[in-house]
Amino acid sequence: MPRPEIVDLFAGPGGLDVAARDLGYEVTGIEFDQDACDTRTAAKLLTEQGDVRDFGPDKFPGATVLAGGPPCQTFTVAGSGAGRRALDEVIGFVRRMAQGEDVRSDLALLDDERTGLVLEPLRWALQAHRDERPYEAIVLEQVPAVLPVWQAYREVLIDMGYSVARPEILHTEQFGVPQTRRRAILVARLHGKAKLPKPTHRLYRKDALRDQGDPELMPWVPMSEVISRPTRFEVISNYGTGGDPKARGRRTSDQPAFTVTGKISRNRVVALDGTELPRFSDPEAGILQTFPADYPWSGRAIAQQIGNAIPPLLGRAVLKAAIGSADEYAGS
Incomplete structure (x- = not known):
């Protein structure tokens, strides 16, 4: 089997791309923000600059893996909250899209247009499926508030023939990241069983010592x-x-x-x-x-770029569980 190519939607400064490159994959990121693109260029990451909504699977015919982390500002606790308020509506859009409806005009009526961007990976997956070139794997991440959307995605992807691990909220410190951060993760596989990564490190708890917890796991990293x-x-x-x-x-x-x-x-x-x-x-x-x-x-806005990114170490764990390294994938 040839090595897969990854197309990464809302790629930011390259958190997932760094992880993918470390695993031996070729990855192209789509990113709108000029500052993030400047960082990607300096890091020698393949990039298509522009709005994800202006692209589709046909632009990346060699991509066999779809990845993405849509903007979280309307869903995060520190953000506007527009996405959280529209959660039921967004889940309704997922179901309508699965039935073949074009919901773009309705998405434009949302209080914050960024909320609708969480549906872009589904648009790509559905289009690739209709074109009879479905992705071999799909890997998505977002803030915890988006977990119900990933759960709705799961139902649609299963109907499309995918194996989809039950979406979960992963704690970054359980994968060696020296930071407590939670991310809602979805992994789907067209062939083979989809699975999420198993923790390698202990869960951090306030006032708990590093040597406390599951002895089979490594201590969290300070x-x-x-x-x-x-x-x-x-x-x-x-x-x-x-x-x-x-x-x-x-x-x-x-x-x-x-x-x-x-x-x-x-x-x-x-x-x-x-x-x-x-x-x-x-x-x-x-x-x-x-x-x-x-x-x-x-x-500019380097701190914002950093804060918006998925930690590469978490991205590596998720990709490794989802599709293995490029050598492992090619040999499967």
Whole structure:
């Protein structure tokens, strides 16, 4: 079997692409944002710049794997909430699209047009199926609020003949990422059984020690293991705990980082005696996302690029479980 080519929708600065390249795959990312494209160019990642809605499977006839992480701003807790409010409507669109309806005019009526972008991977999958060139595998990721949409996708993909693992919310620290971040993952396979990756590291719990938990799993990775600073430190989150903006979350360098967002520079970093220290730099934020330390971040809004990306280490685990390495795939 020839090595598969991956087309990555909403590819951002290259989180999944870095993982795919590490596994030996050829991957082309579609990305609209100029800054992210500047980073991708510097990282020598194949890129088609433009709106995913202006492309389709026919543009990438050699692609056998469809991947994507649609914009999350309307679904995330820190965002507008328009996507969460429209969740039932979005699931209705999934079912209508499965019946062959063109829902584009209705999508334009949503409060925020970005909400409808979560349906683009389904449009691609359905079109490829109609063209009798279905994707061998589909890998999608999004914030936890999108899990019901992935569950609706699953029903449609099963009807199309796919094996689809039950979508789940994965915790990044369970895959060696020095950060607690949750992502809703969908994996489908046209041939063979679809499966999600099994955790390699323990789940982080507040006040739990690294050596506590499942002895068959490795300890979660703390910030101090990947970021080189001369002293131990504490991070004071920009976000409140339990809805109280005054109750800032705190973590020491001996713990994983909070979820890395585009506002990571707003998190204070202090010595254990309370002395103010330099806040996280862009390269440090990238390392917490498991990008290489020398990743060539380019353009503007670098923190936002980093915060929007899937951690490459999580992407690698998902791709490895979904389709294996390129050599393994070619030999199957």
